[in-house]
Amino acid sequence: MPKPDFGFSFAPNRALELSVPLLPEVQAVLEAEPSIRACMACGQCAAVCTAGVFTPLAFYRLVLQLWAGEVEVVGQRAQHCMLCGKCQMTCPRGVNIRNALLLMAALLPPKP
Amino acid sequence: MRSSEYINKDEVAIIGGGPAGMQTALVLSARGFSVRIYEQKEQLGGHLKGWHHLFPHGVAASDLLGALKEQVLARAIPLHLGQTVDHLQKVGEGWELWQGETVVGRAGVVVLANGFALFDARRKEEYGYGLYPSVLTSADLEAVFRKERPWPFGPDCAAPQIGFVHCVGSRDLKCGSPHCSKLCCVTAVKQAMAVKAFFPEAQVYCFYMDLRMHGLEYEELYRKAQVDYGVRFIRGRLSEAAPGQGKRLHVKAEDTLQGRPLHLQLDMLVLMSGMVPTFVLEQQERAVFFKEPVFGSGFVPVQGFLAAGSVVQQKGLFASGACKGPATLPEVFADAAAVACEVEQYLKSLKAVAHA
Ligand SMILES: Cc1cc2nc3c(=O)[nH]c(=O)nc-3n(C[C@H](O)[C@H](O)[C@H](O)COP(=O)(O)OP(=O)(O)OC[C@H]3O[C@@H](n4cnc5c(N)ncnc54)[C@H](O)[C@@H]3O)c2cc1C
Ligand code: SF4
Numbered sequence: 001m002p003k004p005d006f007g008f009s010f011a012p013n014r015a016l017e018l019s020v021p022l023l024p025e026v027q028a029v030l031e032a033e034p035s036i037r038a039c040m041a042c043g044q045c046a047a048v049c050t051a052g053v054f055t056p057l058a059f060y061r062l063v064l065q066l067w068a069g070e071v072e073v074v075g076q077r078a079q080h081c082m083l084c085g086k087c088q089m090t091c092p093r094g095v096n097i098r099n100a101l102l103l104m105a106a107l108l109p110p111k112p
Numbered sequence: 113m114r115s116s117e118y119i120n121k122d123e124v125a126i127i128g129g130g131p132a133g134m135q136t137a138l139v140l141s142a143r144g145f146s147v148r149i150y151e152q153k154e155q156l157g158g159h160l161k162g163w164h165h166l167f168p169h170g171v172a173a174s175d176l177l178g179a180l181k182e183q184v185l186a187r188a189i190p191l192h193l194g195q196t197v198d199h200l201q202k203v204g205e206g207w208e209l210w211q212g213e214t215v216v217g218r219a220g221v222v223v224l225a226n227g228f229a230l231f232d233a234r235r236k237e238e239y240g241y242g243l244y245p246s247v248l249t250s251a252d253l254e255a256v257f258r259k260e261r262p263w264p265f266g267p268d269c270a271a272p273q274i275g276f277v278h279c280v281g282s283r284d285l286k287c288g289s290p291h292c293s294k295l296c297c298v299t300a301v302k303q304a305m306a307v308k309a310f311f312p313e314a315q316v317y318c319f320y321m322d323l324r325m326h327g328l329e330y331e332e333l334y335r336k337a338q339v340d341y342g343v344r345f346i347r348g349r350l351s352e353a354a355p356g357q358g359k360r361l362h363v364k365a366e367d368t369l370q371g372r373p374l375h376l377q378l379d380m381l382v383l384m385s386g387m388v389p390t391f392v393l394e395q396q397e398r399a400v401f402f403k404e405p406v407f408g409s410g411f412v413p414v415q416g417f418l419a420a421g422s423v424v425q426q427k428g429l430f431a432s433g434a435c436k437g438p439a440t441l442p443e444v445f446a447d448a449a450a451v452a453c454e455v456e457q458y459l460k461s462l463k464a465v466a467h468a
């Protein structure tokens with residue numbers, strides 16, 4: 001039987017909930033690489049990133065998603081990094097991006 | 113042995129004949145003090161003499177400079193042009209001003225008004241300044257407006273594509289300049305509108321990280337640029353400029369709001385070079401040397417909160433204007449008046465001690 005159409009549907013809540021504490025795994029990444037906090041989302045890292053042209057990797061976005069607790073997306077997207085280090089050479093805030101990406105990539109459970 | 117009598121304690125020497133130096137001299141002179149200006153160039157004016165029109169109202173830079181110079185002349189303030197002071201020597205309570213091996217002046221009080229230098233955009237190699245003729249700095253573009261240099265594209269190009277890059281050599285630890293130069297955002301807006309006025313068909317893009325419209329009517333100017341002039345503001349950084357089609361430049365950037373890389377062909381790329389120190393002070397017990405800045409050098413350090421003009425650790429040495437950090441002209445003029453007041457207080461305090 002087809003579902004009745006009431007003219008609306010439910011979607012998950014998209015709002016960011018800042019009142020809840022950061023996830024422990026997010027906190028662990030920030031503690032292990034405190035320079036992540038210096039990121040101002042300028043996008044210079046993504047502007048120079050070759051991997052980002054063909055994949056959804058954009059380091060500054062992973063930082064924003066990390067703060068939002070989206071650890072799975074962060075973990076998946078970090079896999080696209082080639083660790084070339086171009087981003088780190090140009091970052092105006094001196095973020096240790098490669099180490100941050102290694103920590104982010106480790107947010108995904110290891111493949112069985 | 114030279115005694116302190118050798119120096120006229122009431123005399124004030126001002127190092128730098130830019131807006132800050134001229135205004136400090138004018139206020140002190142109006143208050144009855146004897147002042148002299150030492151300027152390394154053959155003309156007064158500092159950076160102001162290279163600008164075309166001023167934000168936010170578009171006043172002609174030459175009008176403002178003309179008015180300042182006229183007042184300096186009217187007050188018959190002695191000018192020592194073509195003299196680069198490179199160090200100061202303390203004698204008694206006062207100072208000797210040195211250029212190389214010779215003393216060029218003496219004074220009870222010295223006011224540094226040596227201004228700022230423009231960040232050397234060649235250091236951001238990826239933007240190709242000095243390599244590609246269509247990459248200019250904001251200062252070069254002022255020279256174009258002043259008809260002192262040509263547009264970098266031909267007259268056949270009626271609808272040029274033009275990009276402005278904010279924060280070049282500012283807010284960048286890799287360049288040793290962590291500070292924000294504060295007025296390049298509004299300068300970019302001013303210049304983007306001027307370019308559109310020259311070439312109504314032009315498409316102008318500003319690549320910014322944050323837009324800092326801190327001053328009176330700057331925000332209004334920004335809105336005007338968007339609505340009336342059609343300037344497009346893109347929040348993102350350029351990764352590089354390279355040769356493109358024909359004489360054009362190919363630039364790559366990240367649009368951080370879209371979250372996607374972008375490519376663009378441009379006829380002119382303008383780098384908003386930041387403001388950096390002209391020299392660093394090397395303070396010794398009885399001397400102050402002006403040295404070439406090195407990586408990470410800061411501006412002239414001053415002390416105090418209300419009294420922000422006296423140089424740290426040096427009695428009788430003050431600093432005025434953009435040598436203390438990025439400042440707009442209205443800020444420079446207000447600061448110059450405040451510094452003049454501090455100098456007056458200082459000279460009065462010396463007299464009170466002498467009479468006690
Ligand atoms: C691209 C650009 C556009 C700008 N446009 C505007 C605008 O539209 N409106 C606005 O309000 N502000 C504008 N500004 C800011 C303005 O230029 C500054 O506020 C102003 O020039 C600062 O004045 P100053 O006297 O402190 O320094 P300067 O203008 O740098 O003058 C310093 C003077 O000291 C001299 N000097 C330096 N060292 C020595 C020495 N050792 N011995 C003797 N002399 C020395 C120099 O030759 C110079 O003449 C702009 C700045 C830039 C970079
Ligand atoms: S370049 Fe550095 S400061 Fe800029 S977005 Fe990337 S990590 Fe953040």
Ligand code: SF4
Nearest residue numbers: 049081082084085087
């Ligand atoms: S290190 Fe990774 S994120 Fe950085 S530029 Fe290279 S591929 Fe991109």
Ligand code: SF4
Nearest residue numbers: 279282293294296297
């Ligand atoms: S004023 Fe604007 S362009 Fe200049 S350094 Fe600050 S943020 Fe960058």
